[in-house]
Amino acid sequence: xxxxxxxxxVEDDELSRITLSCLLEGFAATExxxxxxxxxxxxxxxxxxxxxxxxxxxxxLAGLExxxxxxxxxxxxxxxxxxEENRYIQQxxxxxxxxxxxxxxxxxxxxxxxxxxxxxxxxxxxxxxFSYEFLTQDNxxxxxxxxxxxxxxxxxxxxxxxxxxxxxxxxxxxIHKFAYASLGNFVHLNCSEIPENLIESELFGYExxxxxxxxxxxxxxxxxxxxxxxxxxxxxxxxxSTQKKLLKVLEEKTYYPLGSNVLxxxxxxxxxxxxxxxxxLVAEKKFRADLYFRLxxxxxxxxxxxxxxxxxxxxxxxxxxEFPRKVVFSSALQNFLENNNWPGNVRExxxxxxxxxxxxxxxxxxxxxPGHLLPATIAATVTTTTTTLxxxxxxxxxxxxxxxxxxSAIINKVESEGLAAAINEIxxxxxxYFLERNEFKVRKTLTELQISNNxxxxxxxxxxxxxxxxxxx
Amino acid sequence: MSxxxxxxxxxxxxxxxxxxxxxxxxxxxxxxxxxxxxxLARRMSSLMPAKMDEILLNWEKIKELLSxxxx
Numbered sequence: 001x002x003x004x005x006x007x008x009x010v011e012d013d014e015l016s017r018i019t020l021s022c023l024l025e026g027f028a029a030t031e032x033x034x035x036x037x038x039x040x041x042x043x044x045x046x047x048x049x050x051x052x053x054x055x056x057x058x059x060x061l062a063g064l065e066x067x068x069x070x071x072x073x074x075x076x077x078x079x080x081x082x083x084e085e086n087r088y089i090q091q092x093x094x095x096x097x098x099x100x101x102x103x104x105x106x107x108x109x110x111x112x113x114x115x116x117x118x119x120x121x122x123x124x125x126x127x128x129x130f131s132y133e134f135l136t137q138d139n140x141x142x143x144x145x146x147x148x149x150x151x152x153x154x155x156x157x158x159x160x161x162x163x164x165x166x167x168x169x170x171x172x173x174x175i176h177k178f179a180y181a182s183l184g185n186f187v188h189l190n191c192s193e194i195p196e197n198l199i200e201s202e203l204f205g206y207e208x209x210x211x212x213x214x215x216x217x218x219x220x221x222x223x224x225x226x227x228x229x230x231x232x233x234x235x236x237x238x239x240x241s242t243q244k245k246l247l248k249v250l251e252e253k254t255y256y257p258l259g260s261n262v263l264x265x266x267x268x269x270x271x272x273x274x275x276x277x278x279x280x281l282v283a284e285k286k287f288r289a290d291l292y293f294r295l296x297x298x299x300x301x302x303x304x305x306x307x308x309x310x311x312x313x314x315x316x317x318x319x320x321x322e323f324p325r326k327v328v329f330s331s332a333l334q335n336f337l338e339n340n341n342w343p344g345n346v347r348e349x350x351x352x353x354x355x356x357x358x359x360x361x362x363x364x365x366x367x368x369x370p371g372h373l374l375p376a377t378i379a380a381t382v383t384t385t386t387t388t389l390x391x392x393x394x395x396x397x398x399x400x401x402x403x404x405x406x407x408s409a410i411i412n413k414v415e416s417e418g419l420a421a422a423i424n425e426i427x428x429x430x431x432x433y434f435l436e437r438n439e440f441k442v443r444k445t446l447t448e449l450q451i452s453n454n455x456x457x458x459x460x461x462x463x464x465x466x467x468x469x470x471x472x473x
Numbered sequence: 474m475s476x477x478x479x480x481x482x483x484x485x486x487x488x489x490x491x492x493x494x495x496x497x498x499x500x501x502x503x504x505x506x507x508x509x510x511x512x513l514a515r516r517m518s519s520l521m522p523a524k525m526d527e528i529l530l531n532w533e534k535i536k537e538l539l540s541x542x543x544x
Contacts, residue, residue, distance in 0.1 A: 104494030
């Protein structure tokens with residue numbers, strides 16, 4: 001392991017200094033100071049990541065003064081002391097120490113402190129990541145990060161809730177990166193994408209011959225996540241029968257792969273995510289209450305994009321930057337993008353920006369929006385215009401009472417090209433909308449549209465996909 | 474030995490325990506380092522007698538306190 005951190009050990013007992021230095025081997029490059037004068041000199045001359053301070057040095061409680069210096073230097077400050085009286089512990093914390101280890105301390109206590117240090121150090125980086133990658137200025141969302149410091153101290157699972165497209169998977173990956181990456185792999189399973197009858201084999205794996213078609217043994221996600229992180233996305237869609245088995249794995253860390261009578265073990269950190277309300281699913285008896293309580297540990301809620309609209313300009317800029325070809329958005333388009341409600345959240349906004357960026361023109365306008373947004377835009381324009389009128393005609397009244405499905409764009413299309421052309425257009429636009437929403441996964445789109453393969457390819461043959469957009473099975 | 478307060482007795486016993494643990498931890502490390510870092514193992518070993526002296530001294534104090542209380 002590379003020594004990526006630096007630590008100063010302030011301790012008057014040489015044997016204890018060497019022992020601690022050995023215990024920190026592999027984690028930090030250590031330096032030693034035997035008294036407060038040399039400790040202060042070292043702290044002033046160099047910036048350390050961690051400083052361990054014995055309270056009693058050349059004189060009793062001399063370490064208290066060093067705590068202040070250590071904190072001011074920005075180091076993670078840990079007091080080591082044989083003193084267990086509350087008044088000394090309180091004084092140490094009041095001077096700013098991060099942790100207080102009572103002597104004698106063992107490996108476990110030290111590991112805990114190091115884990116906490118890693119998280120707190122990572123938090124600053126994580127906050128930056130949130131600014132640059134997760135792209136939010138939402139204080140409530142950023143504040144939730146503080147809870148990450150708790151992750152190292154125990155084995156509680158993480159539950160992420162938020163609407164589709166808000167970035168739950170991205171957050172799960174970030175949590176793994178900052179809290180668990182040193183442990184092992186990140187194994188991702190989107191439970192909603194796996195048919196009910198296959199989910200158990202995906203999770204638990206199977207032995208050769210376990211069921212027809214099982215021509216060879218296969219490891220399940222739970223096994224692959226051993227010593228790492230298992231991320232169960234859309235956990236609310238897991239069938240009840242599988243929920244019971246999953247609960248047993250979470251409680252006992254043991255399970256039987258399908259077709260096997262050999263008990264397997266897997267020790268993993270669990271992160272689950274859902275866009276459903278698990279409380280409601282429990283009330284409807286679609287989700288086991290005991291599993292729900294087991295999943296709840298550290299909870300994150302990612303607000304929908306419409307609840308944090310001030311993030312939209314940031315996100316637009318970010319997605320524009322990612323694209324090598326530069327185009328300009330007209331102010332009307334920019335205004336629309338910033339004020340739309342984005343039911344598909346960040347994912348939908350990203351797809352729309354990507355589609356706008358491949359337009360051939362250098363200045364992209366509101367008319368370049370994808371089909372599913374265009375009627376809403378026109379409707380918005382119509383609404384703006386009509387609010388300026390003072391008198392209502394009967395035609396306008398009929399217009400006001402119009403079914404919301406019949407947008408102005410559709411009516412214009414029927415008026416100009418006839419009903420068949422309009423229906424044709426609606427089919428293309430709805431198909432494109434669902435494809436985009438499903439990240440161009442054909443099978444999922446077919447299921448949602450409730451159409452056959454042939455029908456889909458007939459619509460596709462009329463041409464609606466931008467060039468270079470790859471379809472996935 | 475002058476009369477010790479309850480706090481001082483607790484401190485004495487705690488120090489005794491901490492020194493024993495420190496010594497025990499050091500012995501384990503000497504064992505770990507013996508093959509790979511003989512210089513460090515020797516340095517640690519040379520510091521052990523002083524630690525044992527401290528332990529013995531504290532042990533004497535505790536023994537004296539106990540016998541005084543019994544008498």
